[in-house]
Amino acid sequence: MSETRELYGASTGNSIRAAIALAEASIEFTPRCLDLRSGDQRAPEYLALNPLGKVPTFADHSVSPALVINQSNAIIQYADEQAPGRLSPERPSAQRYRVYDRFYFFVTDVIAPSHSAFFLRQTGQQDASAPLDRRALEHLLMAEAFLEGEYMAGDFFSMADISAFTFARSVHGQVDWEKLPRMTRWLALIETRPAVRLGLQAFESAPSLRK
Ligand SMILES: N[C@@H](CCC(=O)N[C@@H](CS)C(=O)NCC(=O)O)C(=O)O
Numbered sequence: 398m399s400e401t402r403e404l405y406g407a408s409t410g411n412s413i414r415a416a417i418a419l420a421e422a423s424i425e426f427t428p429r430c431l432d433l434r435s436g437d438q439r440a441p442e443y444l445a446l447n448p449l450g451k452v453p454t455f456a457d458h459s460v461s462p463a464l465v466i467n468q469s470n471a472i473i474q475y476a477d478e479q480a481p482g483r484l485s486p487e488r489p490s491a492q493r494y495r496v497y498d499r500f501y502f503f504v505t506d507v508i509a510p511s512h513s514a515f516f517l518r519q520t521g522q523q524d525a526s527a528p529l530d531r532r533a534l535e536h537l538l539m540a541e542a543f544l545e546g547e548y549m550a551g552d553f554f555s556m557a558d559i560s561a562f563t564f565a566r567s568v569h570g571q572v573d574w575e576k577l578p579r580m581t582r583w584l585a586l587i588e589t590r591p592a593v594r595l596g597l598q599a600f601e602s603a604p605s606l607r608k
Contacts, residue, residue: 402426404472405443406453407433408600410508410563411469415453417559417596418473422480426455428599470504473556484556496550496557499543503560506536511564534568537561544579547586554590562587 404426406412431437438450447454447467455472457464477484486493511533517526546552574581
């Protein structure tokens with residue numbers, strides 16, 4: 398673990414995707430776990446790093462001033478740039494743009510409506526949340542057609558797989574997997590990756606923000 402690089406987060410999709418991307422890029426970091434129910438994200442020392450009071454936040458103290466990244470997808474992009482070729486093809490090419498295309502499909506057409514639905518449920522608007530949940534799920538299931546190769550953007554692992562993975566896992570019980578043979582194989586394949594396991598566990602036993 399690196400004390401110079403920290404990833405503040407919780408066991409939520411956004412934090413786990415960021416942790417997986419850093420691990421896949423072999424960027425060492427210390428996970429710092431926030432208890433969102435207790436409001437750790439609104440503690441003044443955390444707000445100094447992330448004025449929005451949200452997780453995740455990545456901080457690299459090895460540079461001066463420290464590099465701080467607040468958005469999960471910007472952390473994934475950082476990981477991609479730090480380890481060329483690991484999360485997307487190294488050079489501009491049709492394959493690289495397919496990775497980006499599918500990455501943004503999962504980010505904007507699956508994860509974003511699902512987050513909006515979550516907000517509506519939290520605020521008691523169940524009826525309004527249901528169509529957004531359905532839309533997110535329907536979009537995820539379209540990815541069966543992406544899987545002509547083993548992975549979401551071809552024959553190689555990429556950030557597109559990271560963006561699809563946590564949501565696919567979170568709706569596991571709502572999907573008829575027998576109708577989705579490619580996605581079933583894909584999910585099992587992604588789950589066995591050491592960096593994915595590391596990301597999934599990062600905030601289970603991580604040192605807490607409150608030391
Ligand atoms: N667009 C942000 C969203 C971050 C976000 O909404 N994080 C949630 C957890 S998934 C959070 O921190 N919620 C706590 C709160 O809003 O108080 C990202 O992708 O990083």
